[in-house]
Amino acid sequence: MSISIHTSISAAVYENENQRQRDERRKALLGVRGLRKRFHEHKRDRLLFDIERIEIATHGAYVLTGINGAGKSTLLRVLGGLERAEIDSLRFQCDDVLRVHPYPRALREAIVYVHQHPILFSTSVAHNIGYGLGLRKMPKDEIARIVAEAMAWAGVSHLEGTDPARLSGGEKQRVALARAKVLQPKLLLLDEPTANLDGSAREQVIELIPTLVEAGSSVVIACHDRDLINLPGVQRMKLRDGHLEYR
Amino acid sequence: MALPLVDATLHAFRLLVTGDADLWHIIWVSLKTSVIGLLLAAPPAVLLGYLIAMNRFRGRRIVIWLAQAALSLPTVLIGLLLYLLLSRRGPLGELQWLFSQPGIVFGQCVVALPVLLAFTLAAVQGLDPRYAETAVALGASRRQVMLRVLYEGRFGVMAAVLSGFGRVISEVGCALMVGGNIEGQTRTITTAIALETSKGEFAQGIALGIVLVALALLMNGALMLLQGDAHAARERG
Numbered sequence: 001m002s003i004s005i006h007t008s009i010s011a012a013v014y015e016n017e018n019q020r021q022r023d024e025r026r027k028a029l030l031g032v033r034g035l036r037k038r039f040h041e042h043k044r045d046r047l048l049f050d051i052e053r054i055e056i057a058t059h060g061a062y063v064l065t066g067i068n069g070a071g072k073s074t075l076l077r078v079l080g081g082l083e084r085a086e087i088d089s090l091r092f093q094c095d096d097v098l099r100v101h102p103y104p105r106a107l108r109e110a111i112v113y114v115h116q117h118p119i120l121f122s123t124s125v126a127h128n129i130g131y132g133l134g135l136r137k138m139p140k141d142e143i144a145r146i147v148a149e150a151m152a153w154a155g156v157s158h159l160e161g162t163d164p165a166r167l168s169g170g171e172k173q174r175v176a177l178a179r180a181k182v183l184q185p186k187l188l189l190l191d192e193p194t195a196n197l198d199g200s201a202r203e204q205v206i207e208l209i210p211t212l213v214e215a216g217s218s219v220v221i222a223c224h225d226r227d228l229i230n231l232p233g234v235q236r237m238k239l240r241d242g243h244l245e246y247r
Numbered sequence: 248m249a250l251p252l253v254d255a256t257l258h259a260f261r262l263l264v265t266g267d268a269d270l271w272h273i274i275w276v277s278l279k280t281s282v283i284g285l286l287l288a289a290p291p292a293v294l295l296g297y298l299i300a301m302n303r304f305r306g307r308r309i310v311i312w313l314a315q316a317a318l319s320l321p322t323v324l325i326g327l328l329l330y331l332l333l334s335r336r337g338p339l340g341e342l343q344w345l346f347s348q349p350g351i352v353f354g355q356c357v358v359a360l361p362v363l364l365a366f367t368l369a370a371v372q373g374l375d376p377r378y379a380e381t382a383v384a385l386g387a388s389r390r391q392v393m394l395r396v397l398y399e400g401r402f403g404v405m406a407a408v409l410s411g412f413g414r415v416i417s418e419v420g421c422a423l424m425v426g427g428n429i430e431g432q433t434r435t436i437t438t439a440i441a442l443e444t445s446k447g448e449f450a451q452g453i454a455l456g457i458v459l460v461a462l463a464l465l466m467n468g469a470l471m472l473l474q475g476d477a478h479a480a481r482e483r484g
Contacts, residue, residue, distance in 0.1 A: 081383075082380050108386055112384055113384045115380070115381065117377075118377075119375055119381055121398075122399060136386065183386070193464065
C-alpha cells in the first residue's frame with residue numbers, strides 16, 4: 001500500500017516537474033549558450049564579450065545597459081543576424097538551431113533589428129512600412145490595410161505622402177518601429193531607440209514600446225534612457241567587462 | 248588662318264541643318280554602336296561592381312586595383328588586343344566581326360566595362376551600409392537586397408552609365424582599329440573626324456565635333472539635374 005502511494009506521489013511529482021519544464025520551455029523564446037565576439041584589431045584579436053547564456057522569454061521585455069563600447073549594439077546585431085560571432089548553441093522556440101551562419105530563415109523571419117538611427121528608403125513612408133510585407137509576397141490591398149493601421153499606431157498617418165528624407169529623427173524612429181511591427185516579429189531588437197531624441201519625440205517613442213510587447217513581441221532594448229529602463233515589467237541586463245549580468 | 252576656320256564652321260552648321268545624309272549616317276552608326284555596346288556591358292558590369300563592393304573576399308583589393316587601372320587603359324591598346332582576337336587567325340576570327348558594326352559594339356562593350364564597374368563599385372561603396380542592413384533585417388533575399396541597394400544608389404549608377412557612354416562615344420582608338428573606318432558602314436563620329444582632318448576637310452569634322460559637344464552637354468546636364476535633386480533631398484534629411 002505504502003509503496004503504491006509512494007509511487008503515485010512520485011509519479012505526480014514527476015508529472016508536475018515535467019509540466020513545469022514544459023511551461024518553462026514554452027515561455028523560453030530564445031536561449032543562447034556561449035556567445036563570443038572577437039575583433040581583429042591592429043593584428044591582434046580582441047575579445048569584445050564572452051557571454052555564458054542569454055535567455056529571452058516569450059512576451060518578455062528587456063533593457064540592455066552598459067557603458068559605450070561595451071558591445072550592446074554588437075550583441076543586438078549578432079542576435080539579429082547582421083554580424084557573425086562564435087555561438088556554442090542556440091535554441092529558438094524550443095528547437096535547437098544547428099547552424100547559425102548563414103543566419104537561418106526561421107530566425108530572419110522572427111527576429112527584427114532596428115538601427116539606432118534608422119534609415120528610411122527613398123520611396124514613401126507607406127512603402128517603407130510595407131516593405132517587409134511586400135518581400136513576403138502579401139497581396140497589395142492587405143499590405144495597404146496593415147500599413148494604414150501601423151501608421152495610425154505610430155502616429156504618422158499624416159506623413160503618408162511625405163518624402164522620408166524630410167522627417168524628423170523622432171518621426172523616422174516611429175516609422176522604423178512601424179516598419180518592424182507589421183512583420184509581427186517574435187523578437188524585436190531596438191538599438192537605443194530614444195538616443196538623440198528629446199521632449200515629446202522621445203516620449204512618443206517610449207509610449208510605443210509597451211504596446212509592442214502587448215502585440216506579442218519580445219523586446220530587447222539597448223539603452224541608457226532612465227525612462228525606458230524603469231518601464232514596468234522590464235527586466236534588466238547589463239553588459240560589463242564582456243559579461244552579461246541579469247538584474 | 249581664322250577665315251578658313253570660320254568658313255568651315257559655317258559650312259559645318261549648314262551640313263547639320265540641311266540634314267546631310269552621309270553626316271547623319273555617321274552619327275547614327277556612332278550612337279547605335281555606343282548605345283548597344285553600353286546596354287550589353289551595363290548589366291554584368293553593374294552586377295560585378297555591386298558584388299565587389301558588398302562582399303569581402305580574398306584578392307578583393309587586387310580586383311579593385313585592376314578595375315581602376317583599366318580605367319586609364321588607352322582605348323587604342325584595347326583596340327589592338329581586340330584586333331588580334333578578332334582577326335581571321337585569332338581565337339574569335341570565326342565570328343567575322345573585324346571591320347563590322349558587331350566588332351565595334353564588342354569593342355565598345357570592352358571599353359565601357361571598366362568605367363561602369365569602377366563607378367558602380369564606388370557608388371555602392373559610398374552608400375550608407377544601413378540600406379542593405381535594413382533590407383536584410385526586414386527579410387530581403389540577396390537579390391532583393393541588391394535591387395534595394397542599387398535603387399538607393401541609383402544616381403551613382405546612372406552617373407556610371409553616363410560616364411560609360413561618354414567614354415564609348417568619344418573614344419577613337421578602338422573604333423578605328425576594330426571598325427576600320429569604312430565609309431557608310433563602320434565610320435563613327437570620332438574616326439570620321441580623324442580622317443576628315445587628315446584630308447584637310449574641316450567642315451565635316453567640325454560638324455561632328457559640334458554633335459559630340461552637344462551630346463556631352465546634354466548627358467551631363469541631365470545628370471546634374473538628377474543629382475541636384477538628390478543633394479537637395481540629402482540636405483533636407
